[in-house]
Amino acid sequence: MxxxxxxxxxxxxxxxxxxxxxxxxxxxxxxxxxxxxxxxxxxxxxxxxxxxxxxxxxxxxxxxxxxxxxxxxxxxxxxxxxxxxxxxxxxxxxxxxxxxxxxxxxxxxxxxxxxxxxxxxxxxxxxxxxxxxxxxxxxxxxxxxxxxxxxxxxxxxxxxxxxxxxxxxxxxxxxxRQDIPGFIANRIQHALAREAISLLEKGVASAEDIDEVVKWSLGIRLALSGPLEQRDMNGIDVHYAIASYLYKDLENRTEPSDLLKSKVDSGHIGAKSGQGFYTWSPERRERVLREKSAALGELAAWLTGKASGS
The missing domain is CATH 3.40.50.720 (NAD(P)-binding Rossmann-like Domain)
Structure with a gap:
């Protein structure tokens, strides 16, 4: 090429x-x-x-x-x-x-x-x-x-x-095609994160368990099938029925949550500060970054091979 x-x-x-x-x-x-x-x-x-x-x-x-x-x-x-x-x-x-x-x-x-x-x-x-x-x-x-x-x-x-x-x-x-705030990925990512932070704030589950749910259910499936394709596979009628009762209960605030604001105000801004939703030592941060980069590279190579039919 x-x-x-x-x-x-x-x-x-x-x-x-x-x-x-x-x-x-x-x-x-x-x-x-x-x-x-x-x-x-x-x-x-x-x-x-x-x-x-x-x-x-x-x-x-x-x-x-x-x-x-x-x-x-x-x-x-x-x-x-x-x-x-x-x-x-x-x-x-x-x-x-x-x-x-x-x-x-x-x-x-x-x-x-x-x-x-x-x-x-x-x-x-x-x-x-x-x-x-x-x-x-x-x-x-x-x-x-x-x-x-x-x-x-x-x-x-x-x-x-x-x-x-x-x-x-x-x-x-x-x-x-349109210059909209957040484009495509960040609009979807922030909708997901807003709901995850809300669940944590309400005490529904721990940060570890919320992440576990996303990684080992939605995340593993999303690597192979996007949300619209998945609606087709599940049935749009099924999605509509669930949406009819679930949407009204989903987090829909238009400002960052109190939990998110308190994290920023206290300087607990994630791996780079040593504390966020998790605790990060410099060694852990470096190790996780290195391991995740390598794993993402392997996953991307595998998915590319699947997409090209090899």
Whole structure:
């Protein structure tokens, strides 16, 4: 498979940007990874080497040699620029406003965001027809799916080029035709998490048991059958009958729960702080991240083989 976009610049050398750079370098593209923060590029290189050792152990040095590390946006003279900085609208808009003056006219822009408005970010540039959202999932080099989100002016040619390049990188891109908050995955994910947090808050079950239910019933099935296909298999009439009495009892608040707010207010924000719904030592966090990345890679490879009929 070929790609119409032959080289790539990634803005932001955090976990997401490092994963994107590692992925495309391992597929043979030249990548420039850009981050002005002192020490960020050196940390990213260690992360990339660790990631490549998981899923491309025989290509580590070859892939790393394809990645150029630069501190300034002036180096982003590539066919495709993927911005992967923190979820801050003004930060993203400022970066693209600068890139718009620095990059060649043919350069395609992509913003990696979990749900910020693509139209709002694209309004910072003149080339809105060559601007898309690309929502990668953590870890970016392991999870196959990428949501490609149009803004109101994105051209069909831009969509085709970006999706072809993502497929070249081994991804399974889907097109989100409307720029809506959260796109597809995060809307579904947050609906699931809202109900799970509500169940925990009400004392229905422990965090461990709620997660156990999801992982070993819904989760294992969702790997092979999406929610709409599953409704067809179960019978839409059955779903309708259950929905008729269950929907009114589901969590439907429009603001984050008190439990969620208290966690944030107390600094108990998850693995990175050592405490969230679970307790995390640095050793446990590193071990779980490493083991889950490897397991997700194996699962994704198996599912890809099943999907291709091999």
């Amino acid at each position: 070929d790609t119409p976009l032959k080289n790539l610049a990634v803005i932001g050398a955090g976990a997401m940007g490092s994963g994107i750079a590692a992925l495309f370098a391992s597929k043979g593209l030249d990548v420039v990874l850009i981050d002005p923060v002192e020490g960020a590029l050196e940390r990213a290189l260690k992360t990339i080497e660790r990631q490549l050792n998981v899923y491309a152990p025989g290509q580590v040095q070859e892939a790393i040699q394809r990645i150029r590390l630069e501190p300034g946006l002036e180096a982003a003279t590539s066919d495709l620029v993927i911005e992967a900085v923190p979820e801050n609208l003004d930060l993203k808009r400022g970066i693209f406003a600068k890139l718009d003056t620095l990059c060649p006219a043919h350069t395609v822009f992509a913003t990696n965001t979990s749900g910020l408005s693509i139209n709002a970010i694209a309004s910072a540039v003149q080339r809105r027809d060559r601007f898309v959202g690309t929502h990668f999932f953590t870890p970016a080099d392991v999870i196959p799916l990428v949501e490609v989100v149009r803004n109101d002016d994105t051209s069909e040619d831009t969509v085709a080029k970006v999706m072809a390049t993502l497929r070249f990188g081994g991804k399974r891109p889907v097109l989100v």
